[in-house]
Amino acid sequence: MSTAPPVIDIQNLRTYFHTEEGTVRAVNDVSFRVERGHTLGIVGESGSGKSVTSLSIMQLLATSAEIESGSISFLGKDLVRLPEPEMRDIRGKDISMIFQEPMTSLNPVFTVGDQVAEAIVLHQKTSKDEARKKTVDLFREVGIPEPELRVDYYPHQMSGGQKQRVMIAMALSCNPQLLIADEPTTALDVTIQSQILDILRRLRDTRGMSILFITHDLGVIAEIADDVLVMYRGKMVEYGDVLQIFENPQHPYTKGLLACRPRLDTKYRLLPTVSDFMESEPIETPDGPDVKIIEKKLDDVRLQQLMTHGRGRLLHPRDELAAMGHPWEEGHHSPDSTMVPDDAKPLLEVKDLEVHFPVRKGVFSRVVDHVKAVDGVSFNVYRGQTLGLVGESGCGKTTTGRAILRLVNATGGHVLYEGRDVFALRGGEMRAMRRNMQIIFQDPYGSLNPRMTIESTLTEPMVIHNLAKSKAERRDKAAALLEEVDLKPEHLRRYPHEFSGGQRQRISIARALAVEPDFIICDESVSALDVSVQAQVLNLLKKLQEDRGLTYIFISHDLSVVKFMADMMAVMNAGKIVEFGPSDNIYAVPKEDYTRKLINATPRDSLEHIRALQEQRAKLRSGT
Amino acid sequence: MIHYFIRRLFVGAITLVLITFLVYALIRMMPGTPLTIVQAVGDPSMQMSEADQKRLEKAYGLDKPWPLGYLDWASKVARFDLGNSLSRKEPVVRLIGRRIGPTLLLTVSSLVLTYVLSIPLGLWSTARSNTIAERTVSMLLYMLYSLPSFVAALYLQILFAVKLEWLPLRGMKSIDYADLSAMGQAWDIFLHALLPVICFTYGSLAYYSRFIKSNMQEVIRQDYIRTAKAKGLTERSILVKHAFRNTLIPLVTLVGLTLPSLLSGAIILEMIFSWPGMGTLFFEALNERDYPTIMGLTLMFSVLTLAGQLLADMLYSVVDPRVTYS
Numbered sequence: 001m002s003t004a005p006p007v008i009d010i011q012n013l014r015t016y017f018h019t020e021e022g023t024v025r026a027v028n029d030v031s032f033r034v035e036r037g038h039t040l041g042i043v044g045e046s047g048s049g050k051s052v053t054s055l056s057i058m059q060l061l062a063t064s065a066e067i068e069s070g071s072i073s074f075l076g077k078d079l080v081r082l083p084e085p086e087m088r089d090i091r092g093k094d095i096s097m098i099f100q101e102p103m104t105s106l107n108p109v110f111t112v113g114d115q116v117a118e119a120i121v122l123h124q125k126t127s128k129d130e131a132r133k134k135t136v137d138l139f140r141e142v143g144i145p146e147p148e149l150r151v152d153y154y155p156h157q158m159s160g161g162q163k164q165r166v167m168i169a170m171a172l173s174c175n176p177q178l179l180i181a182d183e184p185t186t187a188l189d190v191t192i193q194s195q196i197l198d199i200l201r202r203l204r205d206t207r208g209m210s211i212l213f214i215t216h217d218l219g220v221i222a223e224i225a226d227d228v229l230v231m232y233r234g235k236m237v238e239y240g241d242v243l244q245i246f247e248n249p250q251h252p253y254t255k256g257l258l259a260c261r262p263r264l265d266t267k268y269r270l271l272p273t274v275s276d277f278m279e280s281e282p283i284e285t286p287d288g289p290d291v292k293i294i295e296k297k298l299d300d301v302r303l304q305q306l307m308t309h310g311r312g313r314l315l316h317p318r319d320e321l322a323a324m325g326h327p328w329e330e331g332h333h334s335p336d337s338t339m340v341p342d343d344a345k346p347l348l349e350v351k352d353l354e355v356h357f358p359v360r361k362g363v364f365s366r367v368v369d370h371v372k373a374v375d376g377v378s379f380n381v382y383r384g385q386t387l388g389l390v391g392e393s394g395c396g397k398t399t400t401g402r403a404i405l406r407l408v409n410a411t412g413g414h415v416l417y418e419g420r421d422v423f424a425l426r427g428g429e430m431r432a433m434r435r436n437m438q439i440i441f442q443d444p445y446g447s448l449n450p451r452m453t454i455e456s457t458l459t460e461p462m463v464i465h466n467l468a469k470s471k472a473e474r475r476d477k478a479a480a481l482l483e484e485v486d487l488k489p490e491h492l493r494r495y496p497h498e499f500s501g502g503q504r505q506r507i508s509i510a511r512a513l514a515v516e517p518d519f520i521i522c523d524e525s526v527s528a529l530d531v532s533v534q535a536q537v538l539n540l541l542k543k544l545q546e547d548r549g550l551t552y553i554f555i556s557h558d559l560s561v562v563k564f565m566a567d568m569m570a571v572m573n574a575g576k577i578v579e580f581g582p583s584d585n586i587y588a589v590p591k592e593d594y595t596r597k598l599i600n601a602t603p604r605d606s607l608e609h610i611r612a613l614q615e616q617r618a619k620l621r622s623g624t
Numbered sequence: 625m626i627h628y629f630i631r632r633l634f635v636g637a638i639t640l641v642l643i644t645f646l647v648y649a650l651i652r653m654m655p656g657t658p659l660t661i662v663q664a665v666g667d668p669s670m671q672m673s674e675a676d677q678k679r680l681e682k683a684y685g686l687d688k689p690w691p692l693g694y695l696d697w698a699s700k701v702a703r704f705d706l707g708n709s710l711s712r713k714e715p716v717v718r719l720i721g722r723r724i725g726p727t728l729l730l731t732v733s734s735l736v737l738t739y740v741l742s743i744p745l746g747l748w749s750t751a752r753s754n755t756i757a758e759r760t761v762s763m764l765l766y767m768l769y770s771l772p773s774f775v776a777a778l779y780l781q782i783l784f785a786v787k788l789e790w791l792p793l794r795g796m797k798s799i800d801y802a803d804l805s806a807m808g809q810a811w812d813i814f815l816h817a818l819l820p821v822i823c824f825t826y827g828s829l830a831y832y833s834r835f836i837k838s839n840m841q842e843v844i845r846q847d848y849i850r851t852a853k854a855k856g857l858t859e860r861s862i863l864v865k866h867a868f869r870n871t872l873i874p875l876v877t878l879v880g881l882t883l884p885s886l887l888s889g890a891i892i893l894e895m896i897f898s899w900p901g902m903g904t905l906f907f908e909a910l911n912e913r914d915y916p917t918i919m920g921l922t923l924m925f926s927v928l929t930l931a932g933q934l935l936a937d938m939l940y941s942v943v944d945p946r947v948t949y950s
Contacts, residue, residue, distance in 0.1 A: 060853055092856035104847040108946055109869050119855045154945040170855065363627045363634075 006033035007177050007210040008057065013070035015049075015056045023288065026052040026065065028234035034178065034227075039204060039211040041225030041242070043218055043257070045530040046501075049234040050214045054180045057212075058097060059087050075177065093123040096171035100183035102163035106155040112166045113139075113151025116173055123174045138169040142199055160393075161192035165199070172203060179204075180212045185220060189392040189557060194601040197223050205620055216530060218257060219603030222246060222610050230254050233291065243610055252278035252295040259298075260535035262564035264587055264602060270306045270542060271535040271564070272298060310546050312336025313567045314385050315582050317344060325591070326581045334584040346380035347418060347519060347551050348404070353377045354412030355396070355403050373399040375575035376413070381568075383518070386545065386552040388566025388583060390559055390598070396575040397555045401521045404553070405437055406430065417519070435465050438512035442524035444504035448496040454482070454507055455492040461514045481510040484547075485540060502533035509540065513548075521553045526561060538565060559602050563587050571595045625941075628949035632937075636930045643926045644919065645694060651910075651918055652690040658710045658913045659686070684710055697919055706923070707916035709909075716920040719905065724887065726796055727894075727901035729817060731886040734824035742829050746836025746871075750844065751863055753837075762834070769830035773823045774892045780819050781896075792816050794898040820897045824890065835878070839871040846870075872943045880936020884928040 015027040027049040034040045044050040055061050057072055059079060072079040074095065079087065099105045106115060116138065117131035126134070132151065139147035142165040155163055164184060171179055181200065185193035201224060204211055213224055221228055221242065228245045230238040230253065238251040249255045256274030276298045280291040315321060317340045318328050326332065328339060354377075356370040374396045381387045389397040403410040406422065415422040417436065425433055441447040448457060458478035461467075468474040479489035485506040496504055505525060512520055522541065526534040538561070544550060554565045562569060562583070569583040571594065579592045590596045656664070659680055663671060672680070681687045685696055700707055706716040745761075752758040785793035792798065796816050797809075804812060843849065844867050852866045887902055894903035902921070909917035941947045 058854060060850065088856045088858065090856070091854055097854040099847060099851065101847050105851045107848040107852070107866050107870070109873075109944060110866075111945075115851075118857070122856060156946045167851070170851075361627070363631050365631075 006035050007075060008212070009033040009071075009073040010053075010057070011071045011073070013053065013056060013072060014068040015052050015061065015065055016068050017062075017065045019064060025234050025287070027056060029070075030229075030231070030234075030236050031070075032227075032229050032236070032239060034210045034212060036177075036210055037204065037208045038226045039213055039224055041213045041215065041221040041228045042231060043215060043221055043228060044231035045216055045532060047233075048231040050231050051182055053231075054097070054182050054212060054214055057180065058091060058095060059084075060091075089123075092119050092176075093174040094176055095178045095180065096174070096176040097180040097182065098164070098167045098171050098184045100186050102160050102167055102187060105167055106163055108155055111152050111154055112158065112163075113153075116151075116166065116170045119170055119173045134173065135169070138173055139165075141203075142166075142169045142172070143195070144169070161188055161195065164188060164192075164196055168196070168199060168203075172207075172209075175207065176209065178210045178212065180214070182214045183216070184213075186215065186217070190559070190601040190603075191392065191597060193220070193603070194223075197603075200224060205617065217603065218246075218261060218531075219605045222605035223603050223613070230257070237293075243607065243614070246605060246610060247607055252293065255298075257532065258605075260532050261605075262535070262538065262560045263605075264560045264563055264599070266560075266564060268306045268564075269308065269310050269312070270539050272302075272306055273535045273539070274532040276302060310542060312338065313582060313584060314382070315339050315567060316380065316382065317342045320380065321582070324581050326585050332585070333582060337582065337584070340382040340385070344382055345419065346416075347383045347385075348381040348553075349416040350380075350400075350404060350413070351378050351416070352413040353400060353403055353410055353415065355399050355408060356411045372575045374403060374410075377572075377575075377577055378413075379568075379570055379577065379580060381519075381551055381553060383551055384545070384549055385568065386554050386566045388562035388569040389553060389555045389572060390557070390562040390569060391572035392557060392598075395572040397557075397572050398523055400572070401439065401523050401553060401555050405434075405439055405521065407439070431464075435515045436517050437519050437521070438515065438517040439521045439523060440505070440508050440512050440525040442527050444501045444508060444528060445496075447508055448504055448511075450496050452495075453492065454478075454494055454496070457496075457507065457511055458482075458492075458514050461511065465515050467515065478510075478514070481513055482507075484513070484544070485510045486536075500533075502529055502537060505529060505533075505537055506540065509537075509544070513544070516548075518549070519551045519553075521555065523555045524557065525554075527556060527558065534561070541565070559587075559598055571598065625949050629934075632934055636934065639930060640923070640926055641698075644698070644923055647922045648694045648697065648915075648919060649690065651913070651915060652693065654913065656913055657681075657686055658684065658915070661911070661913050662711070693915075697916070701923065706920040709914050709917045711909075711912040711914045712917075716916050719917060720902070720920060720924065723900060723902050723905045726899060727887060727903065729813070730820050730824055730894075730899065730901065733817070734821050734828070735882060735886065737821065737825045738828045738832055741825075742832035742836060743868075745829075745833040746840060747863060747868060749833065749837045750840040750867075751859070753841065762837075765830035765833060768826050769834075771827075773827055773890075774896060776826070777819065777823045777893060777896045780822065784819060791818055794896075796900055820893060820899055823893055832878070836871055836875065839874050840867055843867045843870045869943075873940070876939040876943055877936050879939065880932040880934075883932030883935065884925050887928055888925055 010033065011031050013027055013030045014025065017024040017026050030049070030053060032040060042050045042053065052061070052065065056067055057074075057079065059082075061067070067080050070080070074090070079090070082090075106112060113132060113135050116135045117128065120126055120131040120134050121128060135151055136147045139150060144150050144162060144165050150158070150162075158166070184200075185196050188196065197220065200211065203209060211224070213221070215221060225242045228238070228240065228242050229236055230245070230251065232253045238245060238249065238254045245254060246258065249258055253274060256272070256277035259272040259277070260274060262271055276296065278296055279294045281294060283290055283292045313334060313336065315333065315337050319342070321328055321339070353374055354372070355374040356372050358367040359369040359371060360366065361368045377396070377400055379387065389400060391397045399408060402408045404415050404422070410423060417433065420433075422433060452460075455475060455478055458481055459474040462474045462477060468477055475492065478492055482489055482491055487503060487506055487510070496507070499507065508525070526537050529537060541552070542565070545552060552565070554562060556562045566583045569581065569586050570577045571579040571586065571592070573594050579586060579590065579595045586595060587599065590599060659672070659677060678687075685693055697707065708715055709719055712719060749758045749762060781793055784791040792815055796813060798812050801809060801812055840863075844863075849862060849866060852862045857866070888906070891903040891907050893899070894901045895907065905917070906921050909921065941949060
């Protein structure tokens with residue numbers, strides 16, 4: 001770290017929430033500084049206090065939150081004690097902010113140009129025409145195509161990535177000294193994410209701006225940060241140079257976070273979790289309850305177990321492999337791969353699946369066109385396999401999953417389950433079929449009925465499919481299911497809101513298992529979870545597959561998660577499968593440009609990559 | 625947009641036929657006809673002979689089964705003729721024309737007053753949310769909202785017309801109205817209209833300001849309000865510009881829905897104040913089983929209701945850029 005005066009210098013910041021249940025110490029003694037032109041990445045999981053830290057700087061805290069002590073010095077001014085009118089002058093001018101949700105962060109009833117120009121008129125006292133001209137220039141700078149046209153667009157007319165560019169343009173409009181980016185790429189596709197990161201890096205280096213980059217994703221941190229601050233339950237547990245943190249993490253939590261991300265090149269069959277590195281024990285302190293962290297060592301036995309537990313990849317039969325250009329030859333497949341026997345019948349056959357949504361026009365709503373959400377998708381899944389469907393938002397992966405289960409109606413093609421045509425089944429037959437096929441959704445908050453106890457959620461499918469004789473038997477079964485997903489039988493009487501996101505997703509898994517299915521579609525089932533929780537749920541899914549002989553279709557936008565989970569992988573784009581093959585091969589030797597693009601856009605946190613980025617910057621600096 | 629408009633008009637026409645058909649069926653099934661009602665209230669010594677009754681039934685078209693009666697009425701309407709009132713012996717159109725002015729005077733001034741007062745009130749109570757002043761005002765408004773306007777009307781009449789004698793008790797014009805100057809006439813009507821307008825307004829004032837406040841509170845929790853704050857805007861411009869513009873969207877639906885009530889007036893209030901408006905007319909027509917007048921009014925209210933909804937949907941696309949009809 002250099003000795004130049006920092007742009008922002010935070011000392012012993014404590015921000016507490018005073019709620020009816022007591023005081024929540026959201027930010028508990030955090031200190032850091034950001035120098036000019038530098039980027040500090042703050043990493044932590046939901047509830048770690050990273051966003052509250054940034055809102056404390058902006059003085060935009062909710063009314064229930066209060067800065068108890070500490071100082072936030074911005075270019076020598078203490079923001080904590082600054083009167084509101086002066087703080088307003090700083091907001092949007094000297095410090096600006098971009099948020100996680102580009103979809104909802106722009107006012108839907110004003111044009112995007114107006115919203116950016118508003119900040120320019122406010123802080124630079126320019127005329128409206130001048131502000132508009134500046135907005136067009138900014139749009140060009142952040143890479144919005146046809147900026148003269150787009151300034152007059154409303155937010156809903158733009159894609160998520162473009163909206164985030166508008167947010168960046170707005171944040172940059174007054175040439176701020178400090179940019180706070182709160183999960184700015186979390187809601188975006190990886191290819192868009194890598195473009196946004198590029199823009200932020202370029203603007204930082206050309207404008208000498210400092211960035212406070214908040215994220216839960218260590219991969220993104222590696223792509224952009226100079227220094228890293230790791231937060232855990234409101235406290236800073238590690239703070240240092242990015243290379244040092246990735247190379248030699250000190251705190252067990254940092255070690256756990258680094259290890260539990262499924263990397264594209266991981267050798268593990270099960271993921272290490274934070275609990276492999278530390279245990280936390282509740283203790284009483286003078287300030288109230290707290291936790292004590294006890295470091296654990298990931299011993300060799302456990303490490304061995306993570307790499308060898310369970311099975312390796314289970315690939316399609318020989319002739320199908322050959323047909324897709326991955327013949328069973330020496331050295332072509334990863335060594336722990338096995339094949340489905342040649343005479344095996346697929347559990348699920350999807351043939352030329354089409355889901356076209358009509359576009360209607362005119363007085364009589366004539367169908368003038370179709371949106372081809374799924375456009376001729378075919379693949380087989382064999383018993384016990386995991387097939388990964390990966391692609392960016394809108395590629396048709398979710399619609400494919402739903403069409404297989406007839407949750408949306410297919411407009412063409414067939415789905416055969418054990419040779420039976422699913423689309424030809426009628427009412428009762430289809431209901432019986434649903435016992436075999438289940439789905440786990442993405443949103444652990446929206447997919448459980450908030451007014452049903454966990455017991456009724458879990459036993460309802462048993463009643464429908466007549467799987468138990470008595471209420472007592474159903475309850476026993478439900479209790480056993482909860483234990484299977486590492487929850488406790490006493491949770492049966494509770495309601496969904498009493499659980500965390502990860503626990504709810506376990507309940508969703510238990511609900512899917514309640515009818516003892518053979519086949520489960522996991523539709524972005526871990527995408528809403530923190531990385532450490534994601535690792536636990538992925539391990540759980542693998543364990544259940546092994547115990548129950550389940551077959552999965554695993555749908556995700558995250559290539560590294562799909563690669564970790566899936567034996568075979570289908571890369572989708574614009575309603576079609578662009579590449580299909582064994583996951584390891586697709587990652588190692590992608591055949592299609594689109595697949596390569598996806599792989600390249602996935603954030604990398606290898607030390608070589610971080611070093612390369614640093615060298616690039618050093619060169620750029622000495623050049624200018 | 626134009627396709628959508630045409631489709632809506634088409635669907636609206638069908639809806640109109642269904643509504644008028646149902647209403648016609650219902651009123652024809654009510655006990656009593658215009659003839660029997662007249663006899664029931666009339667002098668018992670002047671009863672009509674059986675032959676006269678038959679003759680009149682034929683003249684009024686009451687001898688035919690009611691579906692045919694509906695067809696008669698509908699075919700007249702198609703020729704822009706609402707027919708003649710049975711009890712008042714004059715065209716329904718002229719009858720309505722005479723009553724529409726007084727009702728509009730009440731409803732329009734009440735609507736304008738409601739908007740002019742409730743919007744600032746709603747914004748103020750959002751900005752001052754949970755302060756003692758705001759809670760007091762909200763509670764008072766809520767109490768007013770739960771007080772029926774016909775009860776309030778009676779109390780106001782007792783206080784201002786009977787006890788204090790500041791305002792006239794009822795009617796729209798004084799007896800000496802014709803002798804007054806133009807200014808004097810206007811002032812006379814103003815005094816007469818004051819109490820009815822207050823009674824018309826206070827309930828909806830409470831409703832609208834609460835509606836605006838609850839919508840505003842929903843809006844200020846949105847992410848884009850946080851963006852506006854991070855931009856450095858003042859609390860005031862965030863509230864008035866960014867938040868209220870979004871609250872307009874649900875407010876527009878209400879505007880469409882109030883359109884029919886502008887002309888229908890309020891039966892009870894008009895009766896209490898003896899206001900010569902549409903509400904009174906509707907009530908009298910129902911009592912007299914004056915089928916053409918009832919149907920004429922029904923048709924007008926239905927058209928207005930449908931037009932109001934169409935208007936609301938059109939305004940929607942004006943205030944919300946996300947809504948387009950194509």
